[in-house]
Amino acid sequence: MEFMPITESIFLLGESREHPMHVGGLQLFSIPEGAGPDFLNGIHQGMLEHTSVKRLFRRRPQRPLPALGNWAWAEDDQLDLEYHVRLSALPRPGRVRELLALASRLHGTLLDRHRPLWEIHLIEGLTGGRFAIYSKLHHALADGVTAIRQMRNTLSEDPHERGRPPMWAPAGEPSAGKPSADPIAVAKMAAGSLGELARTTPNAMRVANKALREHTATMPWQAPKSILNVGIGGARRFAAQSWSVQRIRAVGKAAHMSVNDVVLAMCAGALRTYLSELRALPAEPLIAMVPISMRTPNFAATGAVGGNAVGTGLCDLATDEPDPEKRLRRIHTSMRQGKRLAAELSPLQFLMFSGLVIAPLGLAMIPGVPERTRPPFNLIISNVPGPRSTQYFNGARLDGIYPMSLLLDGQALNITLTSYADNVEFGVLGWRTLPSLQRILLHLDSELENLEHITR
Template sequence: MNAATRRARMSGVDTAWLRMERPTNPMMITGVLVLKARLDPARLKRLLRVRLLAFERFRQRPVGDAGDYWWEDDPDFDLERHVHRVALPRPGGKPELQDLVSDLASTPLDAGRPMWQLHLVEGYRRTRSALVLRVHHCYADGAALMQVLLALAAAGPKAPTRGQASAEPPGWLPWLGELTRASTGLFFELLQHPGKLIGYAQAGAAAMEESVRLLAMAPEPRTRLRGKLGLSKRVAWCEPLPLDAVKAVGRALECTLNDVLLAAAAGALRAYLVAHHDRVQGLEIRVVVPVNLRAAQAAEPLGNEFGLVFLTLPVGVADPVQRVRAVHAHMQALRHSSQPLFTLGLLDVAGQSPRLLQEQLVQLLGSHATAVMTNVPGPRRRLRLAGVEIEQPMFWVPQAGDIALGASILSYAGQVQFGLMADAGTVRDPERIAAYFAGEIGRLQEAAAWTGSG
């Protein structure tokens, strides 16, 4: 390593996401921003130099060294290698954009460079532009990237000033020192406050309970939503839906906004299976839902600080209102669960363990879920990027292990966006599921109106 090259040790969680990379499931977060007008490429690059590159991580690449992983400055960093201009084939509409995003989502990032790329799509719907962003998950989670988007937006918060990278720690000694300090501190804390022992014991019991619960989960039922993965992805999204209308359904049914959105997603998956003449009676599937655990004033703006919960979706329930009630019950059961903290800790340990052990863990967790489903509240106001209004944002997190399907729900400026990313050989037509989601919201609106009038 060049003496002038700065290094910082990668966290266990970030290492875990880096090592989850597979040809069949690249560990990229893929985002699409549909813009209301044409975007000037020169102005975009100026913005990226000032605001995006203020996050020093986007100038760094992950490197492995004798089992340890580090963030290392790219000595040959060049923004031009990361920003590309592409034109859609005619007629340049939504199907052509979805095809392009599908191709990019199937293409791994270059591990020899900082692992992110931005494609400026010109001529979308003739007078508009779109941006396709791909970032490896080891760089940041969805909540962190939302803050990056706000930093890029014209009225967003300022990006952090680049600081000095931490000095290179000598091997495993810092980890041992931190563990020793933490253990010593805990010992004296318990001497001074013995009552806290009960709390720690309860936390340990909760962690044990979660580990037993995860191990005891039955494998997922066999459906066409699961299968052997290939190398190609397909993405699709529906047109934005009015957020106030969805909130009104929740009020009428005395449930939360999340209950309504997740029930609509379950209904869309049900409709897709029924359209293929599959048996759905009594069917329940699990989805992995990321839960943001980042502190409001987190010292590190990037990285991964989220846990996971396994949520049961009642796909077998035909009545849309009863499906909302069932989702609500499942959500309530998870409300005080320690699953998010437990899985975050599990990922941290996995990232510091031998790679084989991590792969077995990911395989185990993946066998207990059919899909990854994110539900993120986005900005309430419309944002502008390099002077152009963002009309519709969408993003998808990767699907780890053998999971073939990812669904994304994102609110933005009074609207709800729903999209899917799927293994192309398993779910060949995700656009049908996206269309069914919009239809399920319509059914719930009708049911809520009927409930209110009754």
């Protein structure tokens, strides 16, 4: 048994049928030349032969008495791989449309807490000699950075390499020893965590009060009410598309901005147009919560197992500004102020401050509250780095990685993107009743063209 820190257990505490707390991804592959019709079935059978499973993928949550009401991790020594790793087929005609519909349904269902919190679905029947893999891991188990890292362990730059192990197979994983199940030790860890929380919260509040007094960084409760901030159900709809990273970098270079500033400006312009079409654009600017990785550069070498190391920043998206150039500059300024705020706190203090940012979402679980109060922010926009070169999975070329994050209560839209080779891959996840979700992709493309025009 291993005590679960608050940065992980918070995702179990906040989960319900309407609000699954897992992150996922949809990978699109081209079948290697000369492969037969049973290629994916062979891959599936080969994956199931890897019965040795690393600790991260054996973890399941439990709530032991000595943990003082806190969650802890237990390890499943009888994991059923056939349950966790499944082979599915798309209905005809097997277009991307059917693939996205299947991924939307899979992403809207809860993971079984009596088992380790992950699933992998191999999906055949896609037109054009392609197949897909949809995977999901509970956010208590891993954040987006960890999920991408686990996926990358299965890939290779060599199109001729075969026999790559699946993501759960140990590959030189550092041994940390078996976690202690001593009840006294567990109780001490739980008490220590509560004491650490008590010590760091005042420091986080001090910096928050300073930011409010100086009117610099964007803070919670500045976001306007919008159709993106209502009570939501469990059904999901997903849309995805890729854009050339060279186009985005060219805009950033010309404007002396970062790639992240440019993609945030793309999202801001797309949301402004989308909401204007629906006659639902607030007069005040939308506020995005932007996750910030708190991992140290040597994280992968420490032997750490999964976990979350993510803080939160808030960005003024300037959706009240019709001029794309002015909107880009306001976004750049807002992000710079948020980074300055983060720099004034230690990593742990910043994580606790981030908890204060998202804490108001707990009120959204009360019926009617999302519709009657200002949200702490309007949506989450997340950027997770991915592989920089073309990758292969047992000879199959990886054509795209489309991230699928989670929707918090009172948050009907999430935009997550990841870099891959020469592209930036956007995944747009929405509550199923949000109208015309696919149009956000069209507006993202139009906004990139607008940004290119003003920076020529």
